[in-house]
Amino acid sequence: MRVALVGLGEIGLAAHLPALLRRPDVDVVQLVDPDPGRREIAAGQGIPARAELDPHAVDGVVLATPPWVTPELAVRSARAGLFVLAEKPIATSVEAARIYDQLDDEQRRRIQVGLTYRHDPAVRQLRTWIAAGTLGTPVLVRAHIYDEAHRPEDHEHTERITATLEHGTPVVHEGAHLFDWLSHLLGGQPQRVQDAWSSTTRPELPAPNLIGARLTYPNGHQALVEFGWFTTALPRCELTFLGDRGLATLDGFTFDLRLSTADGDRELRFPGDRTTRCFDLQVQRFVELYDSTRKAGEPSLDDGIAALRTAQLVAGRAT
Ligand SMILES: NC(=O)c1ccc[n+]([C@@H]2O[C@H](COP(=O)([O-])OP(=O)(O)OC[C@H]3O[C@@H](n4cnc5c(N)ncnc54)[C@H](O)[C@@H]3O)[C@@H](O)[C@H]2O)c1
Structure with missing residues (x-):
């Protein structure tokens, strides 16, 4: 599974990236953040870092972005046909989460929410x-x-x-x-x-x-x-x-x-430790969603909204 990590902040670099790199069946092909300073910190990984996601070169995205940014990125990625692991909370309000109504059932099914624990x-x-x-x-x-x-x-x-x-x-x-x-x-x-x-x-x-x-x-x-x-x-x-x-x-x-x-x-x-244990299980479930072992994201978008x-x-x- 070719994955882009979007959001190279605290949790992106400290927990998501190591968990993705621990999986032999995941290839992290893009690191994305509009902040050049964050891209520089991530540069040592030897993975191409970009200011914007190229959705054509990946199967899935992990969105480790602030919750006021995540909804639009999640909707755009799901509409591009990608599998999406989106950090919690999936929006900062129920009103802001209405943007997810733009998605059809198939696109919603492909979203897993980062309710990691x-x-x-x-x-x-x-x-x-x-x-x-x-x-x-x-x-x-x-x-x-x-x-x-x-x-x-x-x-x-x-x-x-x-x-x-x-x-x-x-x-x-x-x-x-x-x-x-x-x-x-x-x-x-x-x-x-x-x-x-x-x-x-x-x-x-x-x-x-x-x-x-x-x-x-x-x-x-x-x-x-x-x-x-x-x-x-x-x-x-x-x-x-x-x-x-x-x-x-x-x-x-x-x-x-x-x-x-x-x-x-x-x-x-x-x-x-709890972080390693849970982030590893989370990525495993994301891969299972991609390879059709799982029929829907767990936790689902509906779980995140609830x-x-x-x-x-x-x-x-x-x-
Ligand atoms: N699942 C967990 O256990 C857990 C733990 C901590 C944080 N979180 C969640 O993870 C998210 C990120 O938290 P954090 O502490 O890493 O925050 P952070 O501010 O350290 O990192 C966010 C990163 O996103 C980048 N960003 C902003 N807009 C962007 C865009 N349009 N495209 C790409 N990148 C963009 C920022 O430049 C920054 O580097 C939050 O939603 C937070 O609630 C989850």
Whole structure:
């Protein structure tokens, strides 16, 4: 599969490119970014770098671009007949995601959304425990998603996070992942956002940097979710799933799992680090979409839009 990597920023060069290069059946033939500085950083790879994608020379594209740029690139690439792995969130709002309505079913089918951590074996294990009633039903989820500590001396990071906040609160950016996991784990989309809150910890920030909500899911499951960015120190990033019979704890960074039931405690650690594990599985699924082993992108464009819709509901309710 001939692939172009579009967007040579942080996640493009640190995670997508190494995962693509690890696959013997993928040939990375173009590196694309309009920023000459980013192309220069990528130059050592020996792969032609361009300011614009040449869609005729590739079978698929990986779009590691900001979410306010991704929708138009994804639509253009899908309409050119390419397979598309598009980073999350697939747009910054449900309105902006309407551009995907231009695609027909075949073009939509060829889009996989970069909800990378859905692929982790820890998520599969949690889903099995919840479905089998290992924890009891219903389950109370407490999700504390905290990342991107404020380091004023790191100008590049400060600029990137400020620019991202200009396009929405952390729930839009991190919620893409979390709401995808929760609907996958709890048997469907949330039925209601019960309430929500937000807080802006420094007046110069363009959007609230702390935000949270209480949601109800099918089967009586409930979720208390919190997202936080850009404070000097951050609480632990962790998810807990508590039912009458047990407690499962997922470390938000490593995805190490702990299960506590009447039978005792169990720790589960999966091989390798989470990023490598999940980006490798993600590329594998992308290749399987290309070679027709898979009939549609997983996660699909509809999954990406559903997660965005929940994030937007929370953001609207909170602010
Ligand atoms: N799946 C994950 O785990 C994960 C992790 C981090 C970031 N992300 C997502 O990946 C995306 C990129 O994040 P990042 O942190 O790498 O951002 P970044 O700002 O470091 O990189 C984005 C790159 O895209 C380039 N770009 C902008 N417009 C472009 C265009 N029209 N064509 C080609 N390239 C263009 C920029 O020049 C920049 O180099 C975001 O949507 C983010 O939410 C996903």
